Amino acid sequence: MIQLLFLIIISAVVLSIAFFGFRDVPLTRRMILAGGALAAATIGVLMQSSFSWYMSLLAIVAVSLLAALIYIKVLEKEQKEIERDEEERKARRKEMISTASSLHPAPEPTPIKNEVADQATNVRETIQVTEKISMPEPVKMPQMEKEPERVKELVGAKPFGMQSIKSVGKEDQGEQ
Structure with a gap:
């Protein structure tokens, strides 16, 4: 009786893991x-309880093999x-390709006359003035003659050191 109780508990766990754990596998395969x-279990x-251990083991293997064959058939x-x-x-x-090609035959290629290119060569021939290519002048940045006041204040200041840190501990507690 206890064996059946354990079987029911284990089956509930196995079914919940199979159902919720393997979402990417289709439901039939799961x-x-x-x-x-x-x-098999x-x-x-x-x-x-009624047969020897190796007979129950053979039955488990046979049922597992049957389940594997069913799984393979579903995959196929x-x-x-x-x-x-x-x-x-x-x-x-x-x-669709054959019907589309029979309804609309491909047009024969016709030579394209390039009038724009002909006009461009005519325009080039008529221009006789040479163009001057000039480089842009470099941009001059204004120099900062005055230093900011804050920088002047920090120049004469003492560096920060350990002397400015006051200890907190026994001395402060004794004063209170």
Whole structure:
């Protein structure tokens, strides 16, 4: 009886971990894994009292193998669905391309006359004045002749040292 109680407690923990812990795995696969593990444990507990230990161990292995085969079959089915969907998309895409090309034949290329380029060469030939390229003059920054007053105040000040720190401790407590 205590064994069944432990089995129920462990099954609740396993199902909650499988359901909430592995969110990225689809629900069917999660339940196959958790259900297979719980079925193997249940059969092991039930067979433990009436059969020898190795028979219950063989039953656990057999149920686990059965759950693994079911899991693999589900994976194969999902993979086949994905491949079938990809093939259908490719077929639709090829059909759309073929219908689009039959409805709208490609136009024959025509030579393009470049009138803008011809005008630009004519304009270049007519300009006879040479252009002067001048460099911009460097920008002169005004010099600061006066130092800020605050800097002058700090020049004559004494450096900060340990002398300015007053100790806090026994001396202050005695004065109070």
